[in-house]
């Protein structure tokens with residue numbers, strides 16, 4: 518298990534990396550504002566299955582690792598009365614602030630490591646929403662689950678829609694499933710260092726890979742995710758595996774082949790009343 522100093526160091530490196538990656542989110546600011554202004558909801562089909570009737574039960578939704586806030590504000594468009602976004606990246610939070618200001622949306626933003634999410638938010642969430650490339654940046658999953666529990670009201674729900682750990686094992690560019698030399702070990706329990714971004718997400722930002730900040734990603738297995746949730750006291754209500762992707766992870770593969778393996782997962786859980 519990583520020491521707390523290691524966890525802090527990796528998170529602080531990732532803050533630098535994500536401040537770099539935020540450039541891609543800044544570039545699409547106006548387009549995203551128009552999307553949201555038109556009532557857009559940036560959710561994948563599996564998410565729409567779970568996130569229903571928000572206007573009837575969700576006063577406050579807290580989005581952990583909210584990035585540029587499009588998905589957070591999509592929760593508002595889907596019926597949440599107010600939304601809160603938390604993210605470690607200064608530039609991402611600035612992008613999110615600009616969006617809610619343009620839309621005059623009931624949103625609050627916090628630039629914070631998830632593990633330090635301000636205690637003023639404790640016990641205020643009807644819904645904690647997160648995922649789509651979030652957990653791999655968190656180096657202590659038990660601490661993460663404890664944050665989720667402290668944010669939720671009794672009876673409040675967690676919805677996690679995340680990349681399936683099985684989906685992380687394969688190379689991006691191949692036409693068939695080929696185990697990635699680095700990511701292809703399902704039982705690797707250490708973070709993997711990386712520079713740069715996949716070509717179908719963020720891209721090279723106009724500079725060579727070795728000029729990008731060093732980041733650290735940790736692939737969590739299914740049992741680790743479930744046990745972190747159970748260990749925090751959350752009651753698991755439903756787990757579902759999906760063939761759907763949330764980004765173009767395998768640009769050269771036949772889509773029918775992509776859908777033969779699990780690509781994403783949903784966890785729906787509740788803080789006991």
Ligand SMILES: C[S@@+](CC[C@H](N)C(=O)[O-])C[C@H]1O[C@@H](n2cnc3c(N)ncnc32)[C@H](O)[C@@H]1O
Nearest residue numbers: 528535582584604605606629630631649650654
């Ligand atoms: C892939 S994005 C999450 C998906 C998001 N829905 C999107 O629009 O892309 C990952 C986010 O996690 C944030 N992040 C990484 N490590 C974090 C940490 N320790 N605490 C809070 N946010 C973190 C990054 O800044 C980034 O915005």
